[in-house]
């Protein structure tokens with residue numbers, strides 16, 4: 001019945017991908033500077049579920065006829081972990097894999113044979129070429145090999161452009177879930193400066209960094225702030241939630257079997273905040289061809305909350321006791337670190353690690369009023385649980 005995309009489907013086809021006309025135009029205009037030899041660098045921000053990934057996948061489709069488009073989701077670094085450590089090396093291996101994949105997907109160039117040539121000219125001491133999904137990967141034996149591999153990978157996009165420039169207008173690199181860099185065991189800021197130093201010398205390569213980051217996030221300051229690694233030369237662009245009218249038109253067009261009354265729709269918008277993830281997920285669960293008035297929406301919302309929040313509640317149940325208690329402490333209002341510590345009956349120093357970990361998972365954020373719960377719908381769920389059961393779901 002429903003033609004609305006699932007809340008976790010971010011590879012939308014043209015009939016599913018709605019609106020975002022201005023956003024696409026603006027970003028595309030900037031990416032196209034790549035063709036002229038520039039190195040546009042864009043920081044795409046926006047809250048969780050607003051449609052950053054969907055947008056990058058759409059851009060990838062739009063650009064792939066003329067460009068090699070590398071899409072890299074940093075969550076993929078996990079599979080390269082060694083001794084449970086997330087290092088720059090995990091980043092490099094993933095980056096390498098994604099570049100090769102992009103070249104293979106591209107129907108404008110072929111570079112497989114060249115890769116081996118690149119390895120040779122770089123003089124790698126190769127133990128053997130190991131293949132992951134048939135992608136040649138050198139075995140790195142020493143730190144020196146690792147350093148060489150890093151330079152090799154970082155230079156690869158430029159190398160590909162230079163070799164294929166008759167066929168392509170440039171190489172575009174989209175790095176998603178960029179906030180996961182915060183989980184690196186190495187110094188993130190050093191790494192950002194390193195990346196910047198490479199990008200600075202490149203031509204015909206364009207970058208988008210994106211992730212669920214709050215504008216006040218310390219990583220954003222490290223990237224785009226005045227003293228940040230890319231300060232002054234990165235374009236920050238925030239994707240906003242759907243407006244009231246956009247949401248209304250969207251559902252009228254794609255789900256006209258939903259019979260909202262005016263106040264029913266107003267309530268729907270309040271419940272979802274126009275966040276496309278919640279709009280799709282909630283709308284898909286509403287009964288078709290039935291009057292949806294305010295009362296009905298309120299009761300449906302209560303009923304479906306656990307489904308809408310399935311990702312976040314999963315994360316909630318994985319938290320340790322202190323982390324859960326910190327979040328519970330923030331349900332009523334934002335609190336300063338010392339206030340949280342007082343509520344928990346511990347010293348301020350004792351909650352440092354938990355606060356950091358919750359911030360890294362984008363469950364809480366810090367602004368001038370203190371720490372707050374990042375997702376307001378998640379906060380509503382906790383409030384409801386408390387209201388119904390007299391305690392939080394520990």
Ligand SMILES: Nc1ncnc2c1ncn2[C@@H]1O[C@H](COP(=O)(O)OP(=O)(O)OP(=O)(O)O)[C@@H](O)[C@H]1O
Pocket residue numbers: 005006007008009010012016017018019020046047048049050051052053054055211212275276277278280
């Ligand atoms: N332009 C769009 N038209 C219709 N639905 C959309 C659009 N953009 C996003 N959505 C819906 O919202 C969901 C979330 O989008 P997406 O995964 O791109 O968000 P995100 O900003 O990348 O979130 P996260 O920060 O969690 O990675 C999609 O699965 C899809 O259902």
Ligand SMILES: [Mg+2]
Pocket residue numbers: 052053054176177
């Ligand atoms: Mg995403």
